[in-house]
Amino acid sequence: MxxxxxxxxxxxxxxxxxxxxxxxxxxxxxxxxxxxxxxxxxxxxxxxxxxxxxxxxxxxxxxxxxxxxxPRPSRPEACGLRHLALKVSDIESAKSHLESKGVLCEDLRVDPHTGKRFTFFSDPDDLPIEFYED
Known part of the structure; x- marks a missing residue:
C-alpha cells in the first residue's frame, strides 16, 4: 500500500x-x-x-x-513460509561460528542478482534459516 x-x-x-x-x-x-x-x-x-x-x-x-x-511437510518447497533470512556482516565468520557449535551449514553460494554471499542451515526443527551477507 x-x-x-x-x-x-x-x-x-x-x-x-x-x-x-x-x-x-x-x-x-x-x-x-x-x-x-x-x-x-x-x-x-x-x-x-x-x-x-x-x-x-x-x-x-x-x-x-x-x-x-x-512435522514440517517438506523442505523447503512446502506451501507457506519458505525460510527465515538473517543479515550478517561477515558471512565466513558467521558460518564458522555456527559450525563451531555443531550446526551444519551448506557451502557458501553467491546470489546471481546481487552478488551477495549466503548460506543455509537449519534450526532444531529443521526450519531452513539463511545467513545473507549485508
Missing part, C-alpha cells in the same frame, strides 16, 4: 516459530544465534511456552512450544 493509504505497512513486527523441543530451540536461538530474551511466559492453559526474542534492540521472533505439533 502507499503511504497516503489508510493501511500502511511500516515494517515487520515479528516472525512466529513453533518448535517441538522448547529447551533445544531456546538454546539455539539465544546461545547460538545470539538473540536476546525480551520476555518468557508459560501459558498453563495451553501447555505452551512463548519466548519473545530480539536482536539489535528490535523485537523479531516469537518462539512457541505446543504439545504434539505436526
Amino acid at each position: 502507499q503511504k497516503d493509504s489508510p493501511f500502511f505497512v511500516s515494517g515487520v513486527h515479528h516472525i512466529a516459530v513453533i518448535c517441538s523441543d522448547y529447551p533445544a530451540s531456546k538454546r539455539f536461538y539465544t546461545e547460538i544465534l545470539g538473540f536476546e530474551t525480551l520476555r518468557e511466559v508459560y501459558r498453563e492453559e495451553r501447555d505452551s511456552w512463548k519466548l519473545d526474542l530480539k536482536i539489535n534492540g528490535l523485537y523479531q521472533i516469537e518462539l512457541f512450544s505446543f504439545p504434539n505439533t505436526p
Whole structure:
C-alpha cells in the first residue's frame, strides 16, 4: 500500500516459530544465534511456552512450544513460509561460528542478482534459516 493509504505497512513486527523441543530451540536461538530474551511466559492453559526474542534492540521472533505439533511437510518447497533470512556482516565468520557449535551449514553460494554471499542451515526443527551477507 502507499503511504497516503489508510493501511500502511511500516515494517515487520515479528516472525512466529513453533518448535517441538522448547529447551533445544531456546538454546539455539539465544546461545547460538545470539538473540536476546525480551520476555518468557508459560501459558498453563495451553501447555505452551512463548519466548519473545530480539536482536539489535528490535523485537523479531516469537518462539512457541505446543504439545504434539505436526512435522514440517517438506523442505523447503512446502506451501507457506519458505525460510527465515538473517543479515550478517561477515558471512565466513558467521558460518564458522555456527559450525563451531555443531550446526551444519551448506557451502557458501553467491546470489546471481546481487552478488551477495549466503548460506543455509537449519534450526532444531529443521526450519531452513539463511545467513545473507549485508
